[in-house]
Amino acid sequence: MNWLMNYLAGIPAPLQIGFGGLFALLVIGSILAVVLPKFKPGKWDDLKPRMQSWWVMCGLLIGALLLGWQAFTILFMYISYIALKEYLTLAPTRKEDRGVVLFAYLMVLVSYGAIWIDNYMFFLVTIPVYVFLASAVMMALTKRTDGYLATIGILQWGLIVCVFNLGHVAFLMRTPEAEVPMAGAAGLVFFLIFVTQFNDMAQYMWGKIFGRHKISPNISPNKTWEGAIGGFATTGVLFVVLAPYFTPLTFWPSVWIGATLPVLGFFGDITMSAIKRDLGVKDTSRLIPGHGGALDRLDSLMFTAPWYFHMLAYFALDRF
C-alpha cells in the first residue's frame, strides 16, 4: 500500500482535488440513480445506465491521464477512430468509396503518429492538407462521378472534426511540464474535458429549470436562450475561478477564454444536432448506454478542443 500512497502523493494537488471531486460527483449521481426512480417511477429510469456509462468514461479518462501521454494518445486515437466510423456509418457514402473510407481510417494512425513523435507541423499538415488532397484524388480515381462532390465533402468534414480537432486534446498532453508547473499537461487536458462536459450539463440544467424561449426549434427543440446563457455564465465563472490551478493563464486571458469556450461548446452541440436531423436519427449509435453514440458525447469537445488549444498557445504556451 505504501507505493500506492507515494504514487498518489506524487499527483499534482489540483488534479488530486479534481479527480476527488469527480469521484464525489459520480457517487452522488449513482445514489440519485438508485433513489430517484423509487419516488417517481419511470421518470428517472435512464439515469442508472447513464451513470454507469459515466463511471466507465471517467475511469478510462483518469486512467489514461495517470498513465501518461503514451496511453492518452492511444486512447484518443481509438476515440477518433470510433467517432469517424460512427459518422461514416450514418453519413451517405457510395459502394465505390470503401477503399477511400479504409484510407481515412488509416490516416487516423498517421495523424496520431505525428502526435506520438511530437511533431506539431506534421500534425498540422496531415489531415487538413495532404489527406484532404489524397482522399479527393483517390475518390476521383474510382471513376464514378455522380455524387462525387457531396461524398468527398462528407468524408473530409468527418476527418476534420473526428481526427484533426479531437487530436488537439492528445497533443496538449505533449506540453512540456516546465510550462505548466501547476498541474502538468494532464491538468490542462483534464480541465478542458471537465469544463466542456460541465458546460453541457449546466446548459441542460438551466434549460430544464428556466427554459422558455427556444433558440432553433427545427434543429434542437430542447435548446433555449435561458439554458444557453445560464450555462455560459456558470461555466465562464467556473473557468475563471479554476484556471489559475490548472493552466498558466493570467486573469484577463482566462476571462476571454471563459467567455468564449462555452459558446464554442454550444456550437459543437447544435452542429451535431443539425447533422442528426439531416440524417434522420436521434442518437448516432447505441455505443454508450444512456448517452447514445460517441458523437453525441464528443460533439462539444470537437469544437472546444482546437479553440482551447490555440488560445493557450497564443496566451501562455511557448511550445505551440
Next chain:
Amino acid sequence: MKKYFRQAIQIFIARPVAHLLIGLDVIGKEHLPTEGPAIVAANHNSHIDTLILLSLFSSRVLPDVRPVGAADHFLRTRTLSWVSRYIIGMIPIHRKNSGSGEDLLADCKTAMADGKILVIFPEGTRGEAEEMEDFKTGVARLAAEFPDAPVTPVYIQGAGRVMPRGSKLLVPFNCTAVIGKPIRWSDEGADGQGSEKYKFMKNLKTTIKELSQDAPPMQWD
C-alpha cells in the same frame, strides 16, 4: 478440449473484433434463445454475418451455438475446413447432393436433438449486398421436426457494406442486429402439409423485413 478452444477463440478474438473493430449495435437482445433446441434465422449478405451472430451470445451459451454453412464453400480447402469446423463450429450442408434422396439436414437434426442452437441463413447464399433473396425451406423443415423449438428472427444491417460478397477487403462500419420475438411451428397452426412450410417461410421472411425498420437509416448505393 476442442470445445474450450473454440469458446476461447470466440470470446477473446471474435467478440472483440465484432464489437471494438467493426462496431455492433444490438436491439432486442432479450429475445435470443438461452438454451437449445433452438434456431436463429438471419438475412445473409456477408461472411461477417456469422461473426456478428456468434458475438451476440453470452459466453455460457456459446459452446452450444452451431452455425450452418454450405459444405461446397466452407470445406473447399484444408485450412478453411479446419477453421470452419474447429473455430466457427460449423455444421456443413452438402447442398450439391439435394435431390439424391439423402437427408441433407440429418446433421442439423442430430445437433438440435442434442440441445444445440442452430444459426441459419435461410437465403442459402449471400446474394447482393444489403438485399434479401428468397428463403430456402430448410428452416421450415427443421421447425416442423421440432415444433416447440423457438425460431428467432434476426435482421443484420451493414454487414454487406463491411465485406460484400466477392470482396476480400474488410472496411469497418458499424452494424446493427435487430432481434425479434421468436416464432414456433406449433404456434402457426400447421397441419403438416407441404404448403405449411411455404407459409412458415413467408412469415419468417416478412418478420425479418419488418425488423429492418427498427434499424437506423443507412444511405449506401
